[in-house]
Amino acid sequence: SYELTQPPSVSVSPGQTASITCSGDALPRQYSHWYLQKPGQAPVLVICKDSERPSGIPERFSGSTSGTTVTLTISGVQAEDEGDYYCQSTDDSGTYWVFGGGTKLTVL
Amino acid sequence: QLQLQESGPGLVKPSETLSLSCTVSGGSISGSTHYWGWIRQPPGKGLEWVGSMYYSGSTYYIPSLSSRATIYVDTLKNQFSLELTSVTAADTAVYYCARHGASGYCRGDSCYDWYLDVWGRGTLVTVSS
Numbered sequence: 001s002y003e004l005t006q007p008p009s010v011s012v013s014p015g016q017t018a019s020i021t022c023s024g025d026a027l028p029r030q031y032s033h034w035y036l037q038k039p040g041q042a043p044v045l046v047i048c049k050d051s052e053r054p055s056g057i058p059e060r061f062s063g064s065t066s067g068t069t070v071t072l073t074i075s076g077v078q079a080e081d082e083g084d085y086y087c088q089s090t091d092d093s094g095t096y097w098v099f100g101g102g103t104k105l106t107v108l
Numbered sequence: 109q110l111q112l113q114e115s116g117p118g119l120v121k122p123s124e125t126l127s128l129s130c131t132v133s134g135g136s137i138s139g140s141t142h143y144w145g146w147i148r149q150p151p152g153k154g155l156e157w158v159g160s161m162y163y164s165g166s167t168y169y170i171p172s173l174s175s176r177a178t179i180y181v182d183t184l185k186n187q188f189s190l191e192l193t194s195v196t197a198a199d200t201a202v203y204y205c206a207r208h209g210a211s212g213y214c215r216g217d218s219c220y221d222w223y224l225d226v227w228g229r230g231t232l233v234t235v236s237s
Contacts, residue, residue, distance in 0.1 A: 001171075033223035035155075042204055042227040043155065049211065054225060086155055094218030095171065099155040 002026065002091035004100035011106045018074040020103045022087030025068055030090045032070040034063060037102075038083040046085075047072060074105075082107045110134040112205050112228035120199075120235050126192040130205030130228060131185070138163045138183040143208035145224060146179060146190045148201035156201075160208065160222070161188060168219055195235045202230040 004024040012018040022032060032050050035043035045054050047063040050070065060075045070089075074081055087100040116128035130144070137144060145160035159169035161179045169177050178191045192199060206224040213220060 031221050031223070035224075037155075042230050043224075044227070045209075045223060045225050048209055048223045048225070049221070088155075088223060090220055090222060094215070094220050097157045097160075097170065097219070097222050099157070102154045 002096040002098050004087050004089060004098055006085075006087060006100040006103045008101070009104045009106065011108055012074075012077050013108045014079060015076055018077050018081070018105055020072045020074075020085050020087075020105065021069050022071070022089075022100050023069045024089060024100075026092045027065065027068050027070055027089060029092060032063065032065065033088045034061075034072045035086045035088065035099075036081070036083050037086065043086065077105075077107055079107050081105060110207065110226050112207065112226060114203060114205050114228045114231040116231060116233070118232060118234060120195055120233060121237050122196055122235055123194055126195050126199060126233055126235070127189065128203055128205075128231065128233070129187050129189045131187050132207075133186070137181060137186055137188060141210055143212055143214075143219075143222065144181075144188050145206050145208060145222075146177075147204045147206060147224070148199075149204070149230070150198075150201045158190065158192075158203075160219070162214075166214070168214065168217065197235050200233065200235045202232050204228055204230045 034047040037043040051063040084102045146158040161167045181188045205228045207226040209223045209225045212222040
């Protein structure tokens with residue numbers, strides 16, 4: 001099996017920068033992707049292929065990588081950014097497509 | 109605009125088979141370069157990939173569900189479906205269907221660069237007698 005590890009929660013004040021990390025052994029070699037899920041809604045893709053922003057996603061969302069850790073950064077956090085963030089990737093064998101456990105972002 | 113809609117029974121008895129369909133509108137499954145997948149989320153918990161398929165019929169499942177899950181496509185109805193046999197309470201979850209991003213690929217049973225760019229709204233399936 002393969003696991004991605006995220007912190008359970010992150011809190012930030014409006015206008016500040018939020019950073020959410022995700023760790024996994026294969027992340028230096030496999031792309032990471034990020035989703036935002038608001039209560040009662042389906043997840044929405046916010047970052048794909050480590051750092052690409054899908055159409056319609058605000059520029060304040062960005063992704064970066066460093067070794068076995070990838071980071072989602074939200075600059076100038078807004079109240080509407082609150083929700084659960086999930087990273088997602090694949091192991092090196094290409095047979096385990098997994099999500100991290102999720103990080104609840106609270107905007108204070 | 110591409111839309112996906114899950115449908116199926118909301119209640120399934122233990123040991124029976126869970127059957128769900130995903131209807132795609134605003135685009136065609138057949139001839140598409142995209143893969144299509146099923147993901148589930150137990151109440152209050154995180155996301156779990158169930159499996160995915162290509163319109164040609166190729167299917168891919170996570171190892172823990174491979175013996176119980178079947179995904180198949182009906183190109184005439186522009187639908188793809190999930191069957192999960194011998195369900196237990198642990199299979200209670202919101203089930204989502206989704207389209208993969210265009211860049212994913214598979215070599216044999218190994219698949220890479222998979223991500224999900226369009227999701228259905230999800231449907232809750234409860235396993236209970």
